[in-house]
Amino acid sequence: MNKQPIGIFDSGIGGLSILEEINRVLPNENIIYLADNKNCPYGNKDKSDILKLSLKNASLLIKMNCKAIVIACNTATTNAIKEIRDSLSIPVIGIEPAIKPAILNTKTNKIGVLATEKTLTSRLFNKTSNKFSKKVEIYEQIGYGLVDLIEKGKIKETRDLLKSLIDPMLQSNIDQLVLGCTHYHFLIPLIKKILPKNINIQDPNEAIAKQTKKILTINNIQNSLENKYKNIIYVNGKTEIIKNMIKLNGEVNSLDF
Numbered sequence: 001m002n003k004q005p006i007g008i009f010d011s012g013i014g015g016l017s018i019l020e021e022i023n024r025v026l027p028n029e030n031i032i033y034l035a036d037n038k039n040c041p042y043g044n045k046d047k048s049d050i051l052k053l054s055l056k057n058a059s060l061l062i063k064m065n066c067k068a069i070v071i072a073c074n075t076a077t078t079n080a081i082k083e084i085r086d087s088l089s090i091p092v093i094g095i096e097p098a099i100k101p102a103i104l105n106t107k108t109n110k111i112g113v114l115a116t117e118k119t120l121t122s123r124l125f126n127k128t129s130n131k132f133s134k135k136v137e138i139y140e141q142i143g144y145g146l147v148d149l150i151e152k153g154k155i156k157e158t159r160d161l162l163k164s165l166i167d168p169m170l171q172s173n174i175d176q177l178v179l180g181c182t183h184y185h186f187l188i189p190l191i192k193k194i195l196p197k198n199i200n201i202q203d204p205n206e207a208i209a210k211q212t213k214k215i216l217t218i219n220n221i222q223n224s225l226e227n228k229y230k231n232i233i234y235v236n237g238k239t240e241i242i243k244n245m246i247k248l249n250g251e252v253n254s255l256d257f
Ligand code: DGL
Pocket: 010, 011, 012, 014, 015, 040, 041, 042, 043, 044, 072, 073, 074, 075, 076, 116, 119, 147, 180, 181, 182, 183
């Protein structure tokens, strides 16, 4: 049994979709979540900046006594997970675009991946996509401008932009659309309206929560107390959207980090 919290971070609200899933799968675990929205978006920054920001977030979570870290950000995972793991002695779980389940499900042998620029150009993403590219064609699309709108809570306003990003992939006959950025989870209702019914959306949030549970169990650090989870969210920029967007058992605080 281990009462220490799990630490989660993202460049803003994207990772809250993973937080909700972790609350569901691990209802006894307390969470500390860092929303680094002062530095959002990460997706078009230099790799060295993404690395610096990711290490800063991870070391703050260590100071806050976390027992494991979930990087709830594809951009930070694909650009910094190795360095974060090398610098820490606690388990680190990351999120990458869910190419594998898309490949297992495709019938047209064509899949689309919508992600940030720095996820799509990362070595880790390219290593994974090259491994599968003999079996299927992978259409990559940078989600230009989407994260900025989502951070402002302007979900409906993404519609036309989203359609212009997705349409070329549809014309290429994809039947799986991989959401490779945690922010895009909040666009799912809108994406469902744009996509024809035969196209699957691959969103790995549930798999990440289950993987977190598995890692806690393997390391014997799960909280088995009859404890209802509590979430403490620290935000270094604006807090309003986070407060409005998410129904939480917990609190949202401002903190300069
Ligand atoms: N939510 C993040 C991701 O999964 C980062 C988005 C951004 O800051 O550009 O990639």
